[in-house]
Amino acid sequence: MATEENESTQRNTLVVRKSCFGLPTGCPQCLSAYIFLKFSQVQFSLDYHPNYPDSDQIPYFETGDYVTYNNEKEGIIECLKRDVGDLDTGVSSLPDWIATKVLLTTWLADALEYELWVGCSGSSAYNIYYSDLPWPIGKVLCWKKAFWVTQKHGISKDNAEVKEEEIYGRANSAYDALSILLGEQKYLFENRPSSLDAIFLAHALVVLKALPESSILRANFLERTILVRYVQQCTAEIIEASAIPSNYPDFHAEPSSSASKGRSTPGSKPKTKPKRKPQTKEEKTFRRRAKYFVVAQVVAVILFLSVRSGLGDNADLELDDAGYDLDE
Amino acid sequence: MTNAEEPALPNPNNHTKQSTNGDAEPHHQHDIEDEVEDEEDDEYDEDDDVVQQPNRGTPQSAASKLREQRFKVETLSRRLSSELVPIRVHDVVINGNTKIKDWVIEAELRDIENATSMQELVQASQIAISRLQDLEIFDSCKIRLEAGPRELPNTANVIVDLVETGDKVSGEFSVYTKPSTSSWTAEGALKYKNFLGYGDLWDASLAYGANQMTEASVGVHAPRVKGFLTPIMVRIFMHSQDWQEASSYKDRLLGASLGLISTEHHDLAYALGWRTLADPSQMSSRSIRRQLGHGLVSSLKYTFKIDRRNSPIRPRKGYAFLSSTHVGGLTRDPRSLRFLRQEFDFRFAVPFGFYNTALNLGISAGAVFPWGHGFKTKPSPLPERFYLGGDFSPVCTLGGPRTLWGFKTRGLGPTEPRRQNRDGSDDDDVDSSGWDFIGGDLAVTAFADFSFDLPIRWLREHGIHGHVFAGSGNAVKLTQNEYRNFSSRKFLESFRMSVGCGFVIPTRLFRLEGNYFYILRKGEHDRGKTGFRFSFSASS
Numbered sequence: 001m002a003t004e005e006n007e008s009t010q011r012n013t014l015v016v017r018k019s020c021f022g023l024p025t026g027c028p029q030c031l032s033a034y035i036f037l038k039f040s041q042v043q044f045s046l047d048y049h050p051n052y053p054d055s056d057q058i059p060y061f062e063t064g065d066y067v068t069y070n071n072e073k074e075g076i077i078e079c080l081k082r083d084v085g086d087l088d089t090g091v092s093s094l095p096d097w098i099a100t101k102v103l104l105t106t107w108l109a110d111a112l113e114y115e116l117w118v119g120c121s122g123s124s125a126y127n128i129y130y131s132d133l134p135w136p137i138g139k140v141l142c143w144k145k146a147f148w149v150t151q152k153h154g155i156s157k158d159n160a161e162v163k164e165e166e167i168y169g170r171a172n173s174a175y176d177a178l179s180i181l182l183g184e185q186k187y188l189f190e191n192r193p194s195s196l197d198a199i200f201l202a203h204a205l206v207v208l209k210a211l212p213e214s215s216i217l218r219a220n221f222l223e224r225t226i227l228v229r230y231v232q233q234c235t236a237e238i239i240e241a242s243a244i245p246s247n248y249p250d251f252h253a254e255p256s257s258s259a260s261k262g263r264s265t266p267g268s269k270p271k272t273k274p275k276r277k278p279q280t281k282e283e284k285t286f287r288r289r290a291k292y293f294v295v296a297q298v299v300a301v302i303l304f305l306s307v308r309s310g311l312g313d314n315a316d317l318e319l320d321d322a323g324y325d326l327d328e
Numbered sequence: 329m330t331n332a333e334e335p336a337l338p339n340p341n342n343h344t345k346q347s348t349n350g351d352a353e354p355h356h357q358h359d360i361e362d363e364v365e366d367e368e369d370d371e372y373d374e375d376d377d378v379v380q381q382p383n384r385g386t387p388q389s390a391a392s393k394l395r396e397q398r399f400k401v402e403t404l405s406r407r408l409s410s411e412l413v414p415i416r417v418h419d420v421v422i423n424g425n426t427k428i429k430d431w432v433i434e435a436e437l438r439d440i441e442n443a444t445s446m447q448e449l450v451q452a453s454q455i456a457i458s459r460l461q462d463l464e465i466f467d468s469c470k471i472r473l474e475a476g477p478r479e480l481p482n483t484a485n486v487i488v489d490l491v492e493t494g495d496k497v498s499g500e501f502s503v504y505t506k507p508s509t510s511s512w513t514a515e516g517a518l519k520y521k522n523f524l525g526y527g528d529l530w531d532a533s534l535a536y537g538a539n540q541m542t543e544a545s546v547g548v549h550a551p552r553v554k555g556f557l558t559p560i561m562v563r564i565f566m567h568s569q570d571w572q573e574a575s576s577y578k579d580r581l582l583g584a585s586l587g588l589i590s591t592e593h594h595d596l597a598y599a600l601g602w603r604t605l606a607d608p609s610q611m612s613s614r615s616i617r618r619q620l621g622h623g624l625v626s627s628l629k630y631t632f633k634i635d636r637r638n639s640p641i642r643p644r645k646g647y648a649f650l651s652s653t654h655v656g657g658l659t660r661d662p663r664s665l666r667f668l669r670q671e672f673d674f675r676f677a678v679p680f681g682f683y684n685t686a687l688n689l690g691i692s693a694g695a696v697f698p699w700g701h702g703f704k705t706k707p708s709p710l711p712e713r714f715y716l717g718g719d720f721s722p723v724c725t726l727g728g729p730r731t732l733w734g735f736k737t738r739g740l741g742p743t744e745p746r747r748q749n750r751d752g753s754d755d756d757d758v759d760s761s762g763w764d765f766i767g768g769d770l771a772v773t774a775f776a777d778f779s780f781d782l783p784i785r786w787l788r789e790h791g792i793h794g795h796v797f798a799g800s801g802n803a804v805k806l807t808q809n810e811y812r813n814f815s816s817r818k819f820l821e822s823f824r825m826s827v828g829c830g831f832v833i834p835t836r837l838f839r840l841e842g843n844y845f846y847i848l849r850k851g852e853h854d855r856g857k858t859g860f861r862f863s864f865s866a867s868s
Contacts, residue, residue: 015618051663052621057610065748067617069610134624134661137602141622 012044012084013062017053018132021209026128028112030059032202033076037061038238039193042084050132054141077195088196091189096181097196100188103174104199110153111171112203115217116210117149119164124210172220179226186233197234204231225282413446418476418483424490427525428465432551433488436460440471440486449473449484460490463551464498464529465522467491493521503838503864513537527551539737540570561587561597574738574855576612576746576764579711580604583625595631598658603665605710613744613764619710624664627656633726637677640724641834642779642793644686648675650726656712662700665709669696671728684793688777690722692729695770698807708807713767716740716801716824717855720865721832721841722775729773732801732856734826734845738765739855741803763853768803769810772823775799779832791834797843798827825849826856839865 014037016030024046025031037044049058056071061080068083070076081088091097116125122142129145130138150156155163178188178200185191188200204227211218221227407413417440422433436459443449453471460469468491476483500517517533528550535543547563568580583601590596603623605616612620631652637643650673657666671694678687694714698706717739718731725731732740743763779795781788802823806814830843841863847856 049618049621051623055621062614065614065745067610067747072610132663133622134659134663137622137624 011064012042013047014044014059015047015049015062016059017129018048018050020127020131021124021206023205023209025059026124026206026210027059028109028202028206029070029076031205032199033059033061033070033080035201035238036077036080036087036195036198037084039087039198040080040085053129053133054145077198081195087198088194091192091194094189097189100178100181100196103177104196104203107170107174108200108203111167111174111217112206113149114153114164114167115207115215117146118153118155119217120212120215122146124212128210168216168220171217175221175224175227179224182226182230186230193234201231201234205235223282408447408450414444414482415446415449416476416483417441417443417449418480418485420486420488422488422490424488424492426492427522428492428527429525432463432525432527433460433490436463437486437488449486453486456488460488463527464519465493465527467493497521513541539573541568543567559587559590561585561590563587571738572607572609574715574736574765575616575710575767576609577605577607577616577620577710580606581625593633595633596628598628599625601625603711611747613746613766615707615744615766616710616764617747619707623709624659624661625656626659626664627654628658629654635726637675641839642686642791642832643675643677643688643723644684644779645677645679647677648726649673650728652728654712656709657700665712666700666703667696667698667709667712669712670694673726673728675723675726683781685778685780688723688779689775691772691774692722693770693772694728695806697769705808708769710767713769714741714771714803715765715767716771716773716803719843719845719861719863721777721839721863722773722799723777723779724839724865729771729801729803731799732773732824732826733775733797733799733828733843734847734858735824735850735854735856738767740765740801740824740851741768741771742766742805743851743853766805769806770814770819771801771803773799773801782831792831793834794829794831796827796829798825800825822851823849824851824854824856841865 014030014033016025016034017027018025020026023031024034025048034046044061049055052058057069059070059076061068061076061083063083066083068076068079073079088097116122116128125145126138126142130142132138133141153163153167181188187193187197189196204221207215207218207221208228208231420434420437420441422430425433437456439452440449440456443452453473457469457471460466468489470489472487472489474485474487476485498519498521500519501515502517503514513535514537515533515535517531520530522528523530528548530546530548532546533544535541535545543565545563545565545567547561547565549559549561551559562584563586564584566580566582568578570578572578581601581603583599583603585597585599588596588598601624603625605620605623607617607620629652631650633648633650635646635648637646637648650671652669652671654667654669656668657664671692673690673692675688675690678689680686696708696712696714697703698708700706714729715738716729716732717735718737719733719735720731722731722733742765744766746762746764748762775797776799777795777797779793781793787793800823802819804810804814804819804822825848826845827848828843828845830841833840842860843863844860845856846858850856
């Protein structure tokens with residue numbers, strides 16, 4: 001059953017799937033609705049509906065006796081734009097709007113769906129959607145959904161690799177396009193939040209927090225520093241702007257939390273951050289190159305000195321191997 | 329017993345069953361007196377001199393032989409009626425069983441082996457015949473008693489002659505009231521008998537009832553399982569019911585049930601299932617909306633029932649009592665549906681001795697609560713709550729607080745407003761009442777029904793009678809801290825009441841009623857209407 005909080009005082013309620021991986025909700029659709037409401041600065045409470053994960057009605061937004069379901073009209077975001085305020089006024093007519101929306105709702109959505117259910121063997125997806133159901137029911141529904149995803153993408157044993165390349169290739173193209181579109185801006189369009197920011201931010205947070213470190217999609221995302229910076233900034237702004245009470249699950253500001261840390265319980269704070277942050281790929285590359293540079297400089301100096309002194313003294317120079325490890 | 333001049337004992341009766349079985353089981357009903365006179369089937373020799381065989385001694389005329397045997401029978405009857413005739417069973421011989429295991433039949437004959445008198449032996453034989461017939465796998469069951477060995481006086485051999493049914497497949501159709509659905513249910517079943525030779529009865533059934541209730545199930549009934557005192561029943565079922573109109577949800581349950589104990593008074597069954605509540609209309613109220621989804625049902629239900637009324641269709645004398653305890657959430661997984669449900673039901677029929685008049689009184693009460701961590705703030709499971717209403721007669725049904733004359737099924741009790749649409753376009757698709765009946769955690773009902781024969785003879789002969797009745801009931805929510813707002817006075821003041829009169833046409837399967845209801849008191853959103861209506865009721 002769904003848990004409740006302050007139902008007598010809160011009239012606006014967003015009902016979502018369960019909270020996990022340090023996120024208010026682990027489901028990308030639910031998270032996009034949550035972020036949209038945060039961007040809209042609407043007061044609302046969060047409630048969970050964990051025992052109906054396969055329903056297309058969730059997320060839904062309650063205002064008194066009025067309810068907006070996700071499977072009505074054009075989805076929860078469009079309904080929220082109508083009910084609480086349109087964030088996209090003035091930007092939805094921009095030339096790149098439609099293309100960006102298509103990128104987010106097709107290529108990136110498919111890539112995340114594939115990665116959750118097929119690419120990572122469904123472990124993250126099980127935690128997000130079915131871990132609150134009794135075991136036999138959760139397992140059957142999870143298997144059913146995974147089978148449906150493979151059927152939807154036309155994946156079979158013969159074309160699995162081809163399909164995977166295609167899906168990841170499109171995701172990479174989308175990430176590149178979004179990086180170019182974003183540039184140095186804080187948001188995708190006109191430096192102000194829009195519904196597409198909510199959708200993309202939700203996608204990014206699930207990729208960074210829910211997927212395991214071995215995920216290819218996650219690794220591809222992390223290579224785009226512009227996108228990583230964008231996620232960090234937006235998340236920090238949401239946390240700062242909302243002044244979330246202590247018993248709400250909230251974002252982690254750093255996107256590099258491992259997905260393998262397990263789920264968080266609804267209404268509880270996330271676990272404490274690890275003391276040592278794991279290095280990103282770029283940082284490792286930078287360190288390696290820095291070492292090469294330093295070693296090269298030292299060798300150059302030594303060679304200069306040796307050649308200069310050798311011309312004069314013909315002295316032997318023993319190069320002391322100080323144990324530089326050039327294998328990093 | 330020595331020098332007994334008695335003729336052979338009669339075969340015990342085969343009783344005819346009151347059902348609409350489609351198979352042809354030849355039942356032979358005889359009176360003991362007829363059997364006594366049926367001399368050709370009787371063999372009971374205590375002494376060689378008692379019955380003169382056709383190929384021994386001096387041939388007797390048919391008339392004198394008849395007189396002699398009649399004399400023996402009369403002597404035996406006098407002895408049996410005046411004194412205990414001691415006897416001991418020497419051997420039990422079973423003939424005719426080809427597939428069924430011997431030990432299954434022997435288990436039904438244990439009382440015969442322990443008989444110490446002729447009277448006890450005859451009674452035990454009749455009971456054994458009845459039990460063997462209840463297995464539904466024999467076309468014919470006969471027991472013969474023969475004299476034991478000559479060297480062992482006062483002994484008898486019991487010969488059981490069985491004819492296993494040739495038609496293993498049979499069909500059955502029945503109509504009954506299912507308390508859980510508060511409505512009539514029609515069921516058709518195909519049965520396959522004695523598949524494994526243990527007297528097992530396999531059946532596949534399809535049931536349909538009101539509110540689009542459908543149930544498909546496959547089950548097996550094993551009367552004798554080693555180590556168990558009572559028959560075992562296992563059933564796999566798929567049950568679905570549409571409560572869209574009253575409560576904006578559909579209920580689907582896929583599971584299995586295991587009947588552990590099933591006797592006349594006690595019933596213990598375990599059920600394991602996957603329950604799904606869905607709302608295709610997407611118009612449900614808040615508390616129902618939050619309970620939509622999947623749940624694991626693992627529950628044990630114990631029912632104690634005594635029914636001493638003289639008729640289930642038109643009781644005129646006697647009493648009945650039922651207590652049902654249902655515990656859910658019997659798994660280690662705390663996410664399964666955890667609840668505790670208790671029902672009581674008491675009925676009493678008082679005859680007045682003229683025109684077959686009788687006053688039937690009844691009172692029922694029930695409560696349901698969740699249990700486990702945080703039970704005070706959790707709601708009770710939606711399908712386990714108490715929903716009152718339904719026009720069918722509470723006189724026939726025995727199963728907790730359910731019906732109240734004059735109100736629709738699920739037509740009274742706690743309500744919640746349904747979802748509202750901003751454009752109002754979806755409101756026309758469902759019942760325009762705009763309220764969901766969400767059921768109560770505590771419910772009480774009571775009724776009084778005065779029935780009498782009608783003055784027309786033809787109606788009396790066919791059992792058609794009239795009745796005047798009154799009913800009352802109420803249901804409230806107590807969970808999620810609502811018990812703090814509960815007050816007995818408010819509960820009593822909000823009791824719904826209805827009265828009425830009508831006629832009843834009883835049939836073998838159900839009773840058809842035509843009644844005029846008058847609602848004395850109802851709640852703001854209750855669905856009760858004064859007027860004339862027909863209804864069907866069947867015994868539960």
